[in-house]
Amino acid sequence: QSALTQPASVSGSPGQSITISCTGSSSDVGAYNYVSWYQQRPGKAPKLMIYDVSHRPSGVSNRFSGSKSGNTASLTISGLQTEDEADYFCCSYTRTTAHVFGTGTKVTVL
Protein backbone atom coordinates (compact mmCIF):
# COMPACT_ATOMS: atom_id res chain seq x y z
CA GLN A 1 0.00 0.00 0.00
CA SER A 2 1.60 3.26 -1.12
CA ALA A 3 1.37 6.42 0.92
CA LEU A 4 -1.30 8.91 0.00
CA THR A 5 0.06 11.79 -2.09
CA GLN A 6 0.35 15.27 -0.60
CA PRO A 7 2.22 18.33 -1.86
CA ALA A 8 5.58 18.63 -0.15
CA SER A 9 4.99 22.23 0.82
CA VAL A 10 2.32 24.91 0.85
CA SER A 11 2.79 28.49 1.92
CA GLY A 12 0.65 31.54 2.52
CA SER A 13 0.64 34.93 4.15
CA PRO A 14 -1.08 35.62 7.46
CA GLY A 15 -4.82 35.93 6.99
CA GLN A 16 -4.87 34.03 3.71
CA SER A 17 -6.43 30.62 3.11
CA ILE A 18 -4.50 27.58 1.97
CA THR A 19 -5.61 24.11 0.92
CA ILE A 20 -3.64 20.88 1.22
CA SER A 21 -4.65 18.00 -1.01
CA CYS A 22 -4.42 14.30 -0.21
CA THR A 23 -4.80 11.95 -3.16
CA GLY A 24 -5.43 8.26 -2.76
CA SER A 25 -7.42 5.66 -4.63
CA SER A 26 -10.75 3.89 -4.78
CA SER A 27 -9.42 1.50 -2.11
CA ASP A 28 -8.86 4.13 0.51
CA VAL A 29 -9.85 7.81 0.28
CA GLY A 30 -12.49 7.14 -2.34
CA ALA A 31 -13.96 4.15 -0.55
CA TYR A 32 -14.49 5.41 2.98
CA ASN A 33 -15.36 8.60 4.82
CA TYR A 34 -12.56 7.83 7.25
CA VAL A 35 -10.07 10.53 6.31
CA SER A 36 -8.31 12.30 9.16
CA TRP A 37 -5.74 15.08 9.34
CA TYR A 38 -2.92 15.59 11.82
CA GLN A 39 -0.77 18.59 12.65
CA GLN A 40 2.78 17.95 13.80
CA ARG A 41 5.10 20.61 15.12
CA PRO A 42 8.86 19.89 15.22
CA GLY A 43 9.77 17.36 17.88
CA LYS A 44 6.17 16.88 18.94
CA ALA A 45 3.56 14.19 18.58
CA PRO A 46 0.91 14.54 15.88
CA LYS A 47 -2.36 16.20 16.89
CA LEU A 48 -5.73 15.27 15.43
CA MET A 49 -7.25 18.22 13.54
CA ILE A 50 -10.00 16.67 11.40
CA TYR A 51 -11.66 13.25 11.43
CA ASP A 52 -14.25 11.51 9.26
CA VAL A 53 -13.40 13.88 6.37
CA SER A 54 -14.85 17.04 7.85
CA HIS A 55 -15.41 16.77 11.60
CA ARG A 56 -13.41 18.88 14.03
CA PRO A 57 -12.50 17.57 17.48
CA SER A 58 -13.37 19.73 20.43
CA GLY A 59 -10.78 22.46 20.89
CA VAL A 60 -9.63 22.64 17.28
CA SER A 61 -10.09 26.05 15.68
CA ASN A 62 -12.92 26.40 13.17
CA ARG A 63 -10.34 27.87 10.81
CA PHE A 64 -9.56 24.24 9.94
CA SER A 65 -11.97 22.44 7.65
CA GLY A 66 -11.93 19.25 5.61
CA SER A 67 -13.64 17.94 2.51
CA LYS A 68 -13.46 15.13 0.00
CA SER A 69 -14.18 14.64 -3.67
CA GLY A 70 -13.67 11.26 -5.24
CA ASN A 71 -10.21 9.95 -4.35
CA THR A 72 -8.91 13.30 -3.08
CA ALA A 73 -9.39 14.79 0.35
CA SER A 74 -8.51 18.36 1.27
CA LEU A 75 -7.65 20.34 4.38
CA THR A 76 -8.26 24.07 4.27
CA ILE A 77 -6.79 26.49 6.76
CA SER A 78 -8.47 29.88 6.63
CA GLY A 79 -7.19 33.05 8.26
CA LEU A 80 -3.67 31.61 8.31
CA GLN A 81 -1.74 32.33 11.49
CA THR A 82 1.94 31.94 12.35
CA GLU A 83 1.02 29.20 14.84
CA ASP A 84 -0.31 27.12 11.93
CA GLU A 85 3.22 26.59 10.67
CA ALA A 86 3.79 22.84 10.98
CA ASP A 87 3.72 19.57 9.06
CA TYR A 88 0.33 18.16 8.16
CA PHE A 89 -0.46 14.54 7.42
CA CYS A 90 -3.64 13.00 6.09
CA CYS A 91 -4.66 9.44 6.89
CA SER A 92 -7.27 7.13 5.44
CA TYR A 93 -8.74 3.81 6.36
CA THR A 94 -8.01 1.31 3.61
CA ARG A 95 -9.46 -1.95 2.45
CA THR A 96 -6.09 -3.67 2.56
CA THR A 97 -3.75 -2.40 5.24
CA ALA A 98 -6.22 -0.74 7.62
CA HIS A 99 -4.57 2.69 7.72
CA VAL A 100 -2.37 4.63 5.35
CA PHE A 101 -0.85 8.06 5.91
CA GLY A 102 -0.07 10.76 3.41
CA THR A 103 3.43 11.85 2.50
CA GLY A 104 3.09 15.01 4.55
CA THR A 105 2.96 18.72 3.76
CA LYS A 106 5.06 21.45 5.31
CA VAL A 107 3.03 24.61 5.81
CA THR A 108 5.00 27.84 5.88
CA VAL A 109 3.52 31.16 6.93
CA LEU A 110 5.32 33.86 4.98
Next chain:
Amino acid sequence: QVQLVESGGGLVKPGGSLRLSCAASGFSFRDNYMSWIRQAPGKGLEWLVYVSGTGSYTHYADSVKGRFSVSRDNAKNSLYLEMNSLRAEDTAVYFCARQDSRGEHFDNWGQGTLVTVSS
Protein backbone atom coordinates in the same frame (compact mmCIF):
# COMPACT_ATOMS: atom_id res chain seq x y z
CA GLN B 1 -6.95 13.67 30.80
CA VAL B 2 -5.74 11.00 28.41
CA GLN B 3 -2.05 10.31 28.71
CA LEU B 4 0.11 7.88 26.75
CA VAL B 5 3.75 7.42 27.67
CA GLU B 6 6.08 5.25 25.58
CA SER B 7 9.31 3.73 26.84
CA GLY B 8 11.83 1.10 25.88
CA GLY B 9 13.51 2.72 22.92
CA GLY B 10 17.25 2.76 22.46
CA LEU B 11 20.17 1.61 20.36
CA VAL B 12 20.10 -1.95 19.07
CA LYS B 13 22.22 -3.84 16.56
CA PRO B 14 20.83 -5.12 13.27
CA GLY B 15 19.13 -8.45 13.84
CA GLY B 16 18.47 -7.61 17.46
CA SER B 17 15.27 -7.28 19.44
CA LEU B 18 13.57 -4.63 21.52
CA ARG B 19 10.34 -4.34 23.46
CA LEU B 20 8.48 -1.05 23.60
CA SER B 21 5.87 -0.20 26.21
CA CYS B 22 3.10 2.36 26.31
CA ALA B 23 1.52 3.25 29.65
CA ALA B 24 -2.01 4.61 29.34
CA SER B 25 -4.02 6.64 31.82
CA GLY B 26 -7.02 8.93 31.97
CA PHE B 27 -9.46 6.66 30.12
CA SER B 28 -10.92 3.18 30.15
CA PHE B 29 -8.04 1.48 28.36
CA ARG B 30 -9.90 -1.72 27.51
CA ASP B 31 -12.53 0.22 25.55
CA ASN B 32 -10.21 1.38 22.78
CA TYR B 33 -8.26 -0.13 19.93
CA MET B 34 -4.62 0.94 20.14
CA SER B 35 -2.05 1.37 17.39
CA TRP B 36 1.69 1.72 16.96
CA ILE B 37 2.82 4.27 14.40
CA ARG B 38 6.40 5.19 13.55
CA GLN B 39 8.26 8.06 11.93
CA ALA B 40 11.73 7.65 10.48
CA PRO B 41 14.00 10.68 10.91
CA GLY B 42 12.81 13.49 8.66
CA LYS B 43 10.15 11.27 7.11
CA GLY B 44 6.40 10.77 7.27
CA LEU B 45 4.19 8.68 9.50
CA GLU B 46 3.79 4.95 8.97
CA TRP B 47 1.03 2.97 10.65
CA LEU B 48 2.33 -0.41 11.87
CA VAL B 49 -0.29 -2.35 13.79
CA TYR B 50 -3.47 -2.16 15.79
CA VAL B 51 -4.87 -4.32 18.54
CA SER B 52 -8.48 -4.55 19.64
CA GLY B 53 -9.62 -3.65 23.13
CA THR B 54 -9.60 -7.24 24.31
CA GLY B 55 -6.35 -8.00 22.54
CA SER B 56 -7.91 -10.78 20.54
CA TYR B 57 -7.69 -9.10 17.16
CA THR B 58 -4.63 -7.58 15.54
CA HIS B 59 -3.70 -6.30 12.11
CA TYR B 60 -0.18 -5.59 10.87
CA ALA B 61 1.35 -3.58 8.06
CA ASP B 62 3.25 -5.74 5.59
CA SER B 63 6.51 -4.00 6.49
CA VAL B 64 6.52 -5.49 10.01
CA LYS B 65 4.37 -8.59 9.67
CA GLY B 66 6.18 -11.62 11.07
CA ARG B 67 8.85 -9.52 12.82
CA PHE B 68 6.81 -7.33 15.20
CA SER B 69 4.20 -8.47 17.67
CA VAL B 70 1.69 -6.31 19.53
CA SER B 71 0.08 -7.15 22.84
CA ARG B 72 -1.70 -5.41 25.67
CA ASP B 73 -2.31 -5.95 29.37
CA ASN B 74 -5.59 -4.28 30.28
CA ALA B 75 -5.01 -4.94 33.98
CA LYS B 76 -1.87 -2.80 33.76
CA ASN B 77 -3.26 -0.31 31.21
CA SER B 78 -0.29 -1.07 29.02
CA LEU B 79 0.42 -1.67 25.36
CA TYR B 80 3.51 -3.42 24.07
CA LEU B 81 5.41 -3.86 20.82
CA GLU B 82 7.88 -6.71 20.57
CA MET B 83 10.30 -6.03 17.71
CA ASN B 84 12.54 -8.77 16.34
CA SER B 85 14.99 -9.08 13.45
CA LEU B 86 15.48 -5.34 13.49
CA ARG B 87 16.88 -3.60 10.43
CA ALA B 88 18.45 -0.22 9.85
CA GLU B 89 15.23 0.90 8.17
CA ASP B 90 13.33 0.32 11.42
CA THR B 91 15.15 3.31 12.90
CA ALA B 92 12.38 5.72 13.86
CA VAL B 93 10.41 7.36 16.60
CA TYR B 94 7.66 4.97 17.64
CA PHE B 95 4.35 6.41 18.82
CA CYS B 96 1.49 4.63 20.48
CA ALA B 97 -1.89 6.11 19.64
CA ARG B 98 -5.43 5.63 20.86
CA GLN B 99 -8.01 4.91 18.22
CA ASP B 100 -11.29 6.71 18.76
CA SER B 101 -13.99 4.17 19.57
CA ARG B 102 -16.36 5.84 17.09
CA GLY B 103 -14.15 5.69 14.05
CA GLU B 104 -10.86 5.08 12.34
CA HIS B 105 -8.77 8.00 13.58
CA PHE B 106 -6.16 8.50 16.27
CA ASP B 107 -7.35 10.97 18.87
CA ASN B 108 -4.48 10.79 21.33
CA TRP B 109 -0.78 10.13 20.85
CA GLY B 110 2.17 9.53 23.11
CA GLN B 111 5.33 11.61 22.84
CA GLY B 112 7.21 8.78 21.12
CA THR B 113 10.30 6.73 21.85
CA LEU B 114 13.33 6.61 19.56
CA VAL B 115 14.62 3.30 18.27
CA THR B 116 17.98 3.33 16.52
CA VAL B 117 19.15 0.23 14.70
CA SER B 118 22.86 0.46 13.99
CA SER B 119 26.03 -1.56 14.39
